[in-house]
Amino acid sequence: MPALPASVRDALKRDHTITAWDPEDEQAWEAGNAAIAKRNLVWSVICEHVGFSIWSLFSVMALFMGPEYGISLDQKFIIGATATLVGSCLRIPYTQATARFGGRNWAIFSAIVLLIPTGLTMMLMMNPGEFGFGWFLAVAALTGFGGGNFASSMTNINAFYPQRLKGWALGLNAGGGNIGVPVVQLIGLAVIWLASDQPEIVCSIYLVALAVAGVGAAIYMDNLDHQTSSGRAMIDCLKYRDTWLICLLYVGTFGSFIGFGFAFSQVLNISFTSAGAAKPALAAASIAWIGPLLGSLSRPYGGKLADRIGGGRVTLYSFVAMTASAAVLVVAGTIADTNGKVITGPILTTFVIAFIALFLISGIANGSVYKIIPTIWEHKSAHLTALNAVGKTKWSRSMSGALIGIAGAAGGLGGVGINLVLRASYKSNQSATFAFWVFMVFYVVAGVITWWFYARRPIVLGETTDLAVADPAAVSGHLTGEIGTTDKAMA
Incomplete structure (x- = not known):
């Protein structure tokens, strides 16, 4: 088995909790804090982006759901509404989560937990007609956890950046998350074009993406000891x-x-x-x-x-x-x-x-x-x-x-x-x-x-x-x- 790169080994060994973080200290910022904040921003964007994609996963799955699934047109709209509702409601508790559990820790959790609805969506789509509307509704509700990622991600990055740079950093973070919606739809388009009867390919891609996001957050992100909400x-x-x-x-x-x-x-x-x-x-x-x-x-x-x-x-x-x-x-x-x-x-x-x-x-x-x-x-x-x-x-x-x-x-x-x-x-x-x-x-x-x-x-x-x-x-x-x-x- 090949050895891990030295940078990854060092990242795994270091303490991932930062104390006395002061982004307004310009000297410390130029001396290395800027690089730390950027590293956390990059992985925060990745986690939030994938979360938005999972949140809107059923907007793509609906295109694959023909008569053989036994899901009517009006039920498809209810499935989408359920995912939206859960994701919206979770934004408030997710806002408080980084202060309680740490930005890095919650980023890992928020990425890894989405493996559950993604895997369940794959199961539903690979077995048309075997699972009823209630199953689809329940799994759509679980994809709503991806909608909560935005709130925790923005709260975390807000604490890393000084006032003079927050507009840029938070705008990038928010935009990177929102673009998860068209990206999952583009992936769905590619799958429909190349393999119209295999929606599980979309789910497989995002299972890998979630694993990468979770592992990347664990290696490269940090907790701040002074986050408050x-x-x-x-x-x-x-x-x-x-x-x-x-x-x-x-x-x-x-x-x-x-x-x-x-x-x-x-x-x-x-x-x-x-x-x-x-x-x-x-x-x-x-x-x-x-x-x-x-x-x-x-x-x-x-x-x-x-x-x-x-x-x-x-x-x-x-x-x-x-x-x-x-x-x-x-x-x-x-x-x-x-x-x-x-x-x-x-x-x-x-x-x-x-x-x-x-x-x-x-x-x-x-x-x-x-x-x-x-x-x-x-x-x-x-x-x-x-x-x-x-x-x-x-x-x-x-x-x-x-x-x-x-x-x-x-x-x-x-x-x-x-x-x-x-x-x-x-x-x-x-x-x-x-x-x-x-x-x-x-x-x-x-x-x-x-x-x-x-x-x-x-x-x-x-x-x-x-x-x-x-x-x-x-x-x-x-x-x-x-x-x-x-x-x-x-x-």
Whole structure:
């Protein structure tokens, strides 16, 4: 058996717990801490990326699930909604996990535990007709653990990087995770093209990828002894009106991204089948990955644009554009419905263009909504007269981090809603037109809320409409050591 490389042997021998980590110490940063942080970032991106792919695994498996599996169309949408729901709910406990168990330790666990749903998915797909809907639902719920990886990964990397570099590091970490959605769809496309009756190949690839991610995290990542997270801040955050407003906006932005990420391939498969395509699954797979990829890549640009003209304005313009895209879907769907629910070539082309536009714009809005959050708490902290300047900064950053975690979970629930609305629409009307109407109305409501509270004036955050918060003096004492949570980013 060949010997391990010296660098790997050294990595295995070293202590993986770092004490007294101070990323703001520029001298220490240049002397070696930058390399340590980069090493942890690389493997954090890998673990999160694979986690996102497993989270959206059934968006690909649905294309392989023909009549022999005994899974109906509406059941496929429920399977996707279940994975989305579990992944969204797990984001909150995963946010707290790195402080309790260590960033390296949790990265190993979060990668290795996904071997279970991936292996079970392989079992289901290799035995069509032998396992019922309940099995698929249970395994889809387990793939949802991949959705929680984002929260723990972002919390961990946030602690490694100084304030001046967090935007870049966390943006890279978030983008690397989001791209896991189109990557698994591209792998699915390749398998459908080369071996259309062997979905287990996709699962095999990810079993290997998970093993590599887990072993790599064990060898190269580190635990920090001072990571903190505030469950109290999450509770206090819920007492503010703006928490609920931002959650609603993020339901429309990230919820659209992840919801369409799960459902787009199924909608395309149905549409290509109606249009008479010879191989509808292959045709759907060849297009489905484009939207999630563009949505992932556009996210950083939404943040940059928000820096220039304001997060509220960019979010407002995004919802206007998303409303227009949904309106195009409504018109196209209505035309198809009046034509005996037959989807012609031009209608299909319109569907594809409008959906891809929704992905692209939702990615921009993801970045711009994130930019609104620190401004909210910065403004509110100015009114906490019992706190000094340092105390106000700690309070603002802790509340921002809490809202980001809550909104990230709420946003994922929007993906659940999209799958359920599409299911109901197809089940009752044999078309998606009703669902398109629902999406359009929601985007109108979200746009009005954005305009009223965050775009018509630079800051509209009156304290009188908010519930009472915890005693500022108590908050000051409770938040000691929690600087640095503001810059977490939502997936």
